[in-house]
Amino acid sequence: MKRTSHRWAIGSGAAVLALTLAACGGADAGSTSSEGGESSSASGSVAVDGSSTVFPMSNAAAELLSEENPDVQVSVGESGTGGGFEKFCAGETDISNASRPIEEDEVAICEENGVEYTELQVATDALTLVVHPDLAVDCLTTEQVVELWGPGSEVTNWQDLDPSFPDQEIALFGPGTDSGTYDYMANDVIGDESEATRDDYEASENDNVLVQGVAGTEGATGYFGFSYYEENQDSLKALAIDDGNGCVEPSADTARAGEYTPLARPLFIYVNNASLADNEAVKAYVDFYIENLATIAEGAQFIALDDASYEETKSALAELEG
Amino acid sequence: MSTAATAAAQTVRLTAGRSRERNVGSLVFLGLLWFSLFFGVMVLVVLIIDTMLKGSVRFDSDLLFSYESSLNPESTGFRAGILGSLWLMVTTAVMAVPLGIAAAVYLEEFSNSRRWYNRIIEVNLQNLAAVPSIVYGLLAVAVMALFGFQQKNIVLGGAIALALLILPVVIITSREALRAVPREIRDGSLALGATQWQTTWRQTLPSAIPGIATGTILGLSRAIGEAAPLLLLGLGAVRFDPEGVLSRVTALPIQIYRLSTQSQVAFQEAASAGIIVLLVMILLLNGVAIFIRNKFQRSW
Numbered sequence: 001m002k003r004t005s006h007r008w009a010i011g012s013g014a015a016v017l018a019l020t021l022a023a024c025g026g027a028d029a030g031s032t033s034s035e036g037g038e039s040s041s042a043s044g045s046v047a048v049d050g051s052s053t054v055f056p057m058s059n060a061a062a063e064l065l066s067e068e069n070p071d072v073q074v075s076v077g078e079s080g081t082g083g084g085f086e087k088f089c090a091g092e093t094d095i096s097n098a099s100r101p102i103e104e105d106e107v108a109i110c111e112e113n114g115v116e117y118t119e120l121q122v123a124t125d126a127l128t129l130v131v132h133p134d135l136a137v138d139c140l141t142t143e144q145v146v147e148l149w150g151p152g153s154e155v156t157n158w159q160d161l162d163p164s165f166p167d168q169e170i171a172l173f174g175p176g177t178d179s180g181t182y183d184y185m186a187n188d189v190i191g192d193e194s195e196a197t198r199d200d201y202e203a204s205e206n207d208n209v210l211v212q213g214v215a216g217t218e219g220a221t222g223y224f225g226f227s228y229y230e231e232n233q234d235s236l237k238a239l240a241i242d243d244g245n246g247c248v249e250p251s252a253d254t255a256r257a258g259e260y261t262p263l264a265r266p267l268f269i270y271v272n273n274a275s276l277a278d279n280e281a282v283k284a285y286v287d288f289y290i291e292n293l294a295t296i297a298e299g300a301q302f303i304a305l306d307d308a309s310y311e312e313t314k315s316a317l318a319e320l321e322g
Numbered sequence: 323m324s325t326a327a328t329a330a331a332q333t334v335r336l337t338a339g340r341s342r343e344r345n346v347g348s349l350v351f352l353g354l355l356w357f358s359l360f361f362g363v364m365v366l367v368v369l370i371i372d373t374m375l376k377g378s379v380r381f382d383s384d385l386l387f388s389y390e391s392s393l394n395p396e397s398t399g400f401r402a403g404i405l406g407s408l409w410l411m412v413t414t415a416v417m418a419v420p421l422g423i424a425a426a427v428y429l430e431e432f433s434n435s436r437r438w439y440n441r442i443i444e445v446n447l448q449n450l451a452a453v454p455s456i457v458y459g460l461l462a463v464a465v466m467a468l469f470g471f472q473q474k475n476i477v478l479g480g481a482i483a484l485a486l487l488i489l490p491v492v493i494i495t496s497r498e499a500l501r502a503v504p505r506e507i508r509d510g511s512l513a514l515g516a517t518q519w520q521t522t523w524r525q526t527l528p529s530a531i532p533g534i535a536t537g538t539i540l541g542l543s544r545a546i547g548e549a550a551p552l553l554l555l556g557l558g559a560v561r562f563d564p565e566g567v568l569s570r571v572t573a574l575p576i577q578i579y580r581l582s583t584q585s586q587v588a589f590q591e592a593a594s595a596g597i598i599v600l601l602v603m604i605l606l607l608n609g610v611a612i613f614i615r616n617k618f619q620r621s622w
Contacts, residue, residue: 056392059390060392062561063393066561074560075475075572077475078558078580091472179583205583
């Protein structure tokens with residue numbers, strides 16, 4: 001009696017495992033049968049990793065491609081630009097997303113491992129500094145931006161920045177530290193070792209909260225991605241930025257032309273040349289990505305390339321594919 | 323178990339005012355106990371209700387059956403994550419459970435605890451159970467590199483990380499379960515002429531099944547909620563179902579983590595709904611654990 005119940009115990013334990021396996025197997029079988037339909041087009045796998053800023057674009061490209069051709073299996077990671085290049089130069093990934101050009105030490109590692117690559121610009125990312133629409137400030141120099149947002153900044157009144165500015169308390173709004181926008185401000189605009197901005201500001205990961213905060217508080221200022229300013233132009237005023245060449249208004253054109261510095265930066269994908277030549281899935285993915293670049297950039301809320309840069313990207317790809 | 327039951331009975335008597343030792347001190351202590359219980363449970367309830375309310379707009383079929391979408395936040399789904407997590411769980415169980423039980427049986431039934439190497443193993447096991455989970459991610463990356471895997475974001479890689487993570491828990495709970503089997507059962511078996519191996523395999527181990535199964539499943543439900551070690555392996559977004567242990571994969575916690583950091587409200591709602599899906603999966607696992615425990619529990 002005792003022994004049978006033991007058998008029972010082991011048997012049912014195994015049955016639970018088997019059931020779980022069967023459940024997975026069932027779902028699995030479903031997917032293969034649905035994929036059976038389109039066998040004519042390219043199939044295979046593409047490994048993408050790198051910048052979390054570019055991630056939405058590369059993921060959107062994968063999404064749109066999978067609607068046309070589910071046989072190309074794209075995995076998109078977000079290890080950061082540096083982490084992405086580390087894997088890319090070890091030959092582990094086919095494509096690396098990057099929010100900055102590849103650095104010299106990374107180039108050296110790629111060369112050492114015999115990884116040849118091509119850089120393709122896919123979009124422009126821009127920050128916009130906005131203020132309450134009634135505030136009589138129109139333009140800040142880069143130094144003033146750093147003074148205002150730098151770590152430990154003690155600027156609390158607009159007059160602290162420039163005596164000609166109105167005597168008005170500053171209310172600060174900005175994205176939280178998890179956000180790529182924050183990283184951009186901290187690492188690329190302020191750019192000192194601390195890799196941080198000041199921390200006594202109203203932080204939110206939700207850009208809508210920032211928009212409402214700045215629009216509803218007198219003397220307020222904040223920053224977020226350019227596309228959000230574009231959608232809320234009526235309730236906010238954008239500051240022009242003077243990086244030594246006069247005040248430049250933020251716009252898609254000035255960002256693309258590289259005039260709106262340092263608040264605009266190009267975004268890249270790096271393609272492994274060998275993968276592109278040998279793996280038809282990588283070729284299908286990159287071709288699709290570049291062909292639909294404008295749609296993808298807008299879907300992911302970046303500034304699409306202008307015609308000249310787009311032609312450049314296209315010809316770089318055409319040359320590569322020979 | 324029995325101490326808890328006595329304590330519960332005591333509490334009932336105290337609240338009913340039937341205790342003879344009722345005085346100010348015991349009432350204050352009782353109040354404190356109730357407060358602690360209330361605090362813990364309330365926080366959990368508020369958290370779950372808040373998450374449910376936020377995620378309620380997304381309780382639809384897309385949530386379970388669609389892949390994630392960055393272009394249509396309203397219809398983004400967790401299909402890849404749910405299937406990925408299931409595959410990871412099963413592979414993890416296949417790796418961790420036999421190893422864990424075998425190690426526990428060795429330590430409990432065969433090893434001589436006075437030997438220095440067995441003591442080192444013991445101490446290390448206790449320490450391993452307290453190691454932060456992200457360290458196991460690093461370990462798994464190293465193991466995968468050792469075996470020459472180019473891609474580490476596959477089912478096998480994630481399962482190695484999670485199996486290493488829960489192995490100490492499985493070993494420790496299995497040992498507890500084996501220890502709870504009365505000495506007399508072993509002695510009886512040995513006295514009737516069974517070898518130590520036969521005693522362990524036919525008497526001790528089957529008697530310990532409820533405890534082992536409960537511990538193992540609780541370990542698995544910890545593993546299913548882990549994101550940190552998997553992030554280190556580079557698990558990201560995929561738009562296909564896993565097809566085997568070498569298939570690239572994503573997991574539910576990773577999808578939730580990524581969605582919750584997005585600025586768009588629709589993504590955050592999806593993240594809340596994803597948390598509910600994850601909670602349901604964990605509850606189901608725990609349900610299986612409770613079922614097995616009740617089904618096979620025996621008292622001597």
